[in-house]
Amino acid sequence: MPRGDKDKYTDKQKRKAEHIEESYEAKGVSKEESEARAWATVNKQSGGGERKGGSGQKNSETAKKKARKSSGKRAAATRKGEPRPGQQLEEMTKAELMDRARKHHIARRSTMRKSELVEALAKIG
Incomplete structure (x- = not known):
């Protein structure tokens, strides 16, 4: 089951996670695993919740993109x-x-x- 509350996610991110979750469930993946995978996908694609406040992270959108890009390069290496x-x-x-x-x-x-x-x-x- 995914941790934390989802208040910091936009409605669009919540809808995307819901659609991804439904897709996994249609493939026979359990409800809990589908939900976890869906939120992991949303986090990977958008860098997490986009609303201000909460965790104290002050990463700009460009910093998030740079971190995701370097993460991919490290994984490939x-x-x-x-x-x-x-x-x-x-x-x-x-x-x-x-x-x-x-x-x-x-x-x-x-x-x-x-x-x-x-x-x-x-x-x-």
Whole structure:
């Protein structure tokens, strides 16, 4: 079930969420899941409630658009196996390290522990 009240959403956003919810229910998704997905979609598309007041966020519409755009770029980079900006090797999962090691053709990577992968990747830069 979606959290919080929906007072900050415009009537248009509420209608959009209702239509999306109905569409998911027609596909056989449960009522609760449909509602959660609908509001997630509305939030993704419009950046959340558009009426003033409430949470204290002072993001302008241009700031919201910029944040959504950079979010998409980061997600695409993650899918390609690129590290997140500022991410240290030690913070990466073993699977992420294995992918990087594979791309750099590091020998015997399948037998390495996480610490050994970090060490080998650190050597190549």
